[in-house]
Amino acid sequence: MxxxxxxxxxxxxxxxxxxxxxxxxxxxxxxxxxxxxxxxxxxxxxxxxxxxxxxxxxxxxxxxxxxxxxxxxxxxxxxxxxxxxxxxxxxxxxxxxxxxxxxxxxxxxxxxxxxxxxxxxxxxxxxxxxxxxxxxxxxxxxxxxxxxxxxxxxxxxxxxxxxxxxxxxxxxxxxxxxxxxxxxxxxxxxxxxxxxxxxxxxxxxxxxxxxxxxxxxxxxxxxxxxxxxxxxxxxxxxxxxxxxxxxEKVDFILNSRFKNIEAYKSFFSELESKDLLKTMRVDEDVLCTYLYFPLILNEEATDFVNYMQEHDIAVRRYYTANHDLKFYKGRYRNQDLSYTDQIKNNIVSLPIHTVMSNEELEYLFSTVKSYFIK
CATH class of the missing domain: 3.40.640.10 (Type I PLP-dependent aspartate aminotransferase-like (Major domain))
Known part of the structure; x- marks a missing residue:
């Protein structure tokens, strides 16, 4: 799939x-x-x-x-x-x-x-x-x-x-x-x-x-x-x-996405409880619509990215640390970037679509699980 x-x-x-x-x-x-x-x-x-x-x-x-x-x-x-x-x-x-x-x-x-x-x-x-x-x-x-x-x-x-x-x-x-x-x-x-x-x-x-x-x-x-x-x-x-x-369909778009978001949260909370990864914190005052579903891995993300792509699931190394990019590096001032530097190579974003079938959700979750739990 x-x-x-x-x-x-x-x-x-x-x-x-x-x-x-x-x-x-x-x-x-x-x-x-x-x-x-x-x-x-x-x-x-x-x-x-x-x-x-x-x-x-x-x-x-x-x-x-x-x-x-x-x-x-x-x-x-x-x-x-x-x-x-x-x-x-x-x-x-x-x-x-x-x-x-x-x-x-x-x-x-x-x-x-x-x-x-x-x-x-x-x-x-x-x-x-x-x-x-x-x-x-x-x-x-x-x-x-x-x-x-x-x-x-x-x-x-x-x-x-x-x-x-x-x-x-x-x-x-x-x-x-x-x-x-x-x-x-x-x-x-x-x-x-x-x-x-x-x-x-x-x-x-x-x-x-x-x-x-x-x-x-x-x-x-x-x-x-x-x-x-x-x-x-x-x-x-x-x-x-x-x-x-x-x-005209905005209620359907948002409600469908929120339904999928809850499925993601439920699945990844189990992996997070086992200290296998971290998910993005969303404060209780925020209603977050999740363009993607970001994961903060415990290690550099290349192996995970390759594994997901081998199983036909596209992921992104997204966002990036702009202060490291060729044009911007050393050109402008930095303040304390300790957390950005800690996570910048461990971030990966999973797809989360407005419309996803149960089969797609199950395949994505099972593929992720097979990477972390061998």
């Missing part, structure tokens, strides 16, 4: 073929077209946000523009720079978006939840003006503590929640804590529009900047004048249509 690392949940063509045909006939296939606007309205209904989310062609551009918008609001010129507290243990897209905005990451540690360890973050320079927290695997840091820390040190706070669609802290969505948040709708994600991303913010000025930045930075359309350098980051109508159809 083969189990891929991801299995995108997508609508049938017949579910949106008629609407897409109308788009083609009308020529309205991009440029903030009707289904993109409707998608934003439906996202606002789902999240209950005060300001309508803005969508982009992908999550990376959503994050890039969100950082860019905050720089503009802070009065920081595009060519000026400052430092940003950010976990090293994340996808490279997080760090790339900062660097492409001419900002300097200060690599920070994560804890057993595999999210930013706020207790170890230190504002040790007046050059630090922003903090970025990542919703790794759908998990969230303590958003109340994050808010207190940011307020104490006057830091702009951005949440890279690319993998954390639907996750909550104390039964609230992250935007409800006043943060600026990015979510990815890439095909690999829990909820997808094939490709895409969105920002949910609580600051009306930032919301206005985001709409302009995805359209080349234009603040007026007669001559296309700009006062900030935006890019063409608009979502296509066909992506919005896929997103709309998936949003």
């Amino acid at each position: 083969k189990i891929n690392i991801v299995k995108p949940f997508l609508p049938e063509l017949s579910e949106f073929q008629g609407e897409f045909e109308k788009c083609l006939q009308s020529g309205l296939v991009t440029n903030n077209s009707p289904y993109v606007r409707l998608f934003e309205e439906k996202l606002q209904e789902f999240f209950g946000s005060e300001i309508k989310p803005s969508v982009n062609c992908n999550g990376e551009m959503s994050l890039y523009h969100l950082i860019q918008a905050w720089k503009f609001k802070m009065g920081v010129d595009a060519h000026e720079s400052f430092e940003v507290l950010v976990p090293s243990f994340t996808f490279t897209g997080t760090i790339n978006a900062l660097v492409m905005n001419n900002l300097k990451p200060v690599f920070c540690d994560v804890d057993q939840s595999l999210v930013l360890d706020i207790n170890k973050c230190v504002v040790d320079s007046p050059d630090i003006k922003m903090i970025v927290s990542v919703g790794a695997y759908g998990n969230l840091t303590d958003l109340e503590k994050l808010g207190e820390f940011a307020k104490q040190h006057n830091l702009v706070t951005i949440l890279d929640n690319a993998p954390a669609f639907g996750s909550k802290f104390k039964n609230k969505y992250p935007w409800e804590y006043g943060f600026s948040e990015m979510i990815s709708f890439h095909a690999t994600k829990i909820f997808n529009s094939m490709e895409g991303g969105a920002n949910i913010v609580t600051d009306p000025e930032i919301a206005e900047y985001l709409l302009r930045l995805r359209d080349f930075g234009q603040y007026e359309k007669v001559r296309g004048d700009v006062d900030m350098p935006g890019l063409n980051s608009k979502m296509l109508e066909v992506a919005a249509l896929v997103g709309l159809k998936n949003l």
Whole structure:
């Protein structure tokens, strides 16, 4: 039996073929077209946000523009720079978006939840003006503590929640804590529009900047004048249509995933009780939607990865320690990274799909068990 690392949940063509045909006939296939606007309205209904989310062609551009918008609001010129507290243990897209905005990451540690360890973050320079927290695997840091820390040190706070669609802290969505948040709708994600991303913010000025930045930075359309350098980051109508159809099934998507998550937790708790591995800690205040199911092995993960792949189960060495990557190594400052350095070579992510048969679950669990218990 083969189990891929991801299995995108997508609508049938017949579910949106008629609407897409109308788009083609009308020529309205991009440029903030009707289904993109409707998608934003439906996202606002789902999240209950005060300001309508803005969508982009992908999550990376959503994050890039969100950082860019905050720089503009802070009065920081595009060519000026400052430092940003950010976990090293994340996808490279997080760090790339900062660097492409001419900002300097200060690599920070994560804890057993595999999210930013706020207790170890230190504002040790007046050059630090922003903090970025990542919703790794759908998990969230303590958003109340994050808010207190940011307020104490006057830091702009951005949440890279690319993998954390639907996750909550104390039964609230992250935007409800006043943060600026990015979510990815890439095909690999829990909820997808094939490709895409969105920002949910609580600051009306930032919301206005985001709409302009995805359209080349234009603040007026007669001559296309700009006062900030935006890019063409608009979502296509066909992506919005896929997103709309998936949003109609969002309860099924999340409930199915939660059912599978409980099966994973039940199985791996037995192995963890025997000290054969560790699982990601999820605090009781967090509703985690688990993009993947990460394992922290007691040894370097290569043998386990090879074993699973030999049995046709795809796994990922995901995330990574960015401070060790070729471009970033030695280029920027590190803070205490002791836990990241301890786990970075022992982390492996198992696939967990929205829809999994009992046979797939049993095969995955039995394969894992046969590796650890010979």
